[in-house]
Amino acid sequence: MSRSAPAAGWHGHAQEHGEIVERSALGSSMRWQVGVVDIVYADLDAVADRATAAAADGYEHIDPRIGYIDTSFALPIGCPTAFPKPVAGWCATPSPPRVSESNDGFERALRWWRAAPDALLEPWAGGAVATWDEIRALRAELPRLRLLVDTGHIADMGGDPCEYLALASHVQLRQGCAGHPQLHVDDSRGTVDVDAVARRLEQLDYQGLISIEYFDLPEQGWSLDEPRKWALDLACAWRAK
Numbered sequence: 001m002s003r004s005a006p007a008a009g010w011h012g013h014a015q016e017h018g019e020i021v022e023r024s025a026l027g028s029s030m031r032w033q034v035g036v037v038d039i040v041y042a043d044l045d046a047v048a049d050r051a052t053a054a055a056a057d058g059y060e061h062i063d064p065r066i067g068y069i070d071t072s073f074a075l076p077i078g079c080p081t082a083f084p085k086p087v088a089g090w091c092a093t094p095s096p097p098r099v100s101e102s103n104d105g106f107e108r109a110l111r112w113w114r115a116a117p118d119a120l121l122e123p124w125a126g127g128a129v130a131t132w133d134e135i136r137a138l139r140a141e142l143p144r145l146r147l148l149v150d151t152g153h154i155a156d157m158g159g160d161p162c163e164y165l166a167l168a169s170h171v172q173l174r175q176g177c178a179g180h181p182q183l184h185v186d187d188s189r190g191t192v193d194v195d196a197v198a199r200r201l202e203q204l205d206y207q208g209l210i211s212i213e214y215f216d217l218p219e220q221g222w223s224l225d226e227p228r229k230w231a232l233d234l235a236c237a238w239r240a241k
Helices: 047-056 105-115 132-141 151-156 194-203 227-239
Strands: 034-037 092-094 120-122 147-150 168-173 175-177 180-183 210-212
Touching: 034 227, 105 132, 120 147, 120 168, 147 151, 151 168, 151 175, 151 180, 168 194, 194 227, 210 227
Parallel strands: 034 210, 092 120, 147 168, 168 210
Antiparallel strands: 175 180
16 A cells, blocks of 8 residues: 655655655665654754754654644654644644543544544554554544554554554654663663564565654653663664664
């Protein structure tokens, strides 16, 4: 299944999406553009400043919140985030939370993505659409549905990110394990097999982008002192493959 193309002005034209124009300062032998989610630079208030810092770190695009199409940014936009609900067009939104044992959040997801069929859904451990059964059930109603696959969130659920990649139109890369959505790339507890992810994307002839994401969100129980350093460490490990 082909991926949904971003609108003009979001990382260029659709036919260029996912192709490397020039090598990053990080160095790479891989064919996917490697960018970063702007929350890595949450200590900087302005999104433009975050893009400038990301460019200095060698990334090739940035994923901010929806609404930024400013061509004055130091980097093009990869896949913007719409939160708390998806909007029409190219963006990604986390699954709404599971609000009860009967999973009332599933019906909310059905309404939201029916109204925004080109938006990507991001599964996560607390989401109403997270397991393969839930994804299949939603796709039975919305066959165009595609995913943003966040490897750390899939690992946090105890899953294998490679099993989700066939439906991915955007990938956010992060190490993790069951109960921990973010670990350092060298943490021995990590269950995200970065080599296996790369091989699976090659097998699928993946045409999208890769974005690195780490975050300091203590209010959600996800504290991290050095998200920028951890992101760079993972980016360098990925580039070395």
